[in-house]
Amino acid sequence: xxxVTQSSRYLVKRTGEKVFLECVQDMxxxxxxxxxxxxxxxxxxxxxxxxxxxxxxxxxxxxxxxxREKKERFSLILESASTNQTSMYxxxxxxxxxxxxxxxxGPGTRxxxx
Amino acid sequence: xxxxxxxxPGMFVQEKEAVxxxxxxxxxxxxxxxxxxxxxxxxxxxxxxxxxxxxxxxxTEGRYSLNFQKARKSANLVISASQLGDSAMxxxxxxxxxxxxxVFGAGTILRVKS
Numbered sequence: 001x002x003x004v005t006q007s008s009r010y011l012v013k014r015t016g017e018k019v020f021l022e023c024v025q026d027m028x029x030x031x032x033x034x035x036x037x038x039x040x041x042x043x044x045x046x047x048x049x050x051x052x053x054x055x056x057x058x059x060x061x062x063x064x065x066x067x068r069e070k071k072e073r074f075s076l077i078l079e080s081a082s083t084n085q086t087s088m089y090x091x092x093x094x095x096x097x098x099x100x101x102x103x104x105x106g107p108g109t110r111x112x113x114x
Numbered sequence: 115x116x117x118x119x120x121x122x123p124g125m126f127v128q129e130k131e132a133v134x135x136x137x138x139x140x141x142x143x144x145x146x147x148x149x150x151x152x153x154x155x156x157x158x159x160x161x162x163x164x165x166x167x168x169x170x171x172x173x174t175e176g177r178y179s180l181n182f183q184k185a186r187k188s189a190n191l192v193i194s195a196s197q198l199g200d201s202a203m204x205x206x207x208x209x210x211x212x213x214x215x216x217v218f219g220a221g222t223i224l225r226v227k228s
Contacts, residue, residue: 031214035218040123040220042118042120042205042218042219042220043216043218044218045215045216045217048215088157090159092159094214102164103161103214104161105158106158107157110157
């Protein structure tokens with residue numbers, strides 16, 4: 001059974017803290033993605049990666065960075081958390097092939113920054 | 115830039131009836147893909163159906179079908195014989211022309227009444 005796992009379902013942090021969100025996939029997918037989901041805005045792409053050590057900015061990269069040292073793992077880093085980063089964060093992966101290959105999502109991490 | 119519009123923030127449907135969730139898209143690229151995902155209250159994103167821009171036939175997957183009208187740039191999801199378990203948030207998404215990035219709409223909350 002294919003799987004994308006995220007390190008935490010719920011996380012509470014304080015303003016200014018450095019926050020790490022981890023994502024692991026077991027499908028040998030080349031592509032991995034980080035989204036944030038906010039009511040009325042849908043999912044917005046923060047960063048994505050096509051390969052190990054490779055990253056590209058999505059639509060809302062400000063305040064975030066990422067790391068992909070191994071193919072199966074993609075980390076999202078909030079260097080200095082702020083209250084406007086309170087959100088649901090979803091990780092996804094997909095194969096490199098174009099076409100109908102859907103993205104597989106993790107269960108999400110609901111982050112609250114106080 | 116690609117854009118997805120879902121104009122129905124919320125909808126109700128009677129159990130066993132059919133329901134249509136609207137999705138319009140905007141892109142200047144001739145090659146694109148359209149996806150529908152379901153997100154129950156538990157938070158996981160579940161892939162439902164895919165339509166490629168060059169596909170001649172409307173996609174169908176069980177009770178789900180995609181009413182693809184290319185000239186009108188619409189990709190509405192039709193759920194037949196609604197069940198209580200269909201109550202969820204539904205997202206329409208479009209794959210960007212480069213890579214496998216997805217652009218999501220704001221979503222539609224569907225409530226199935228017994």
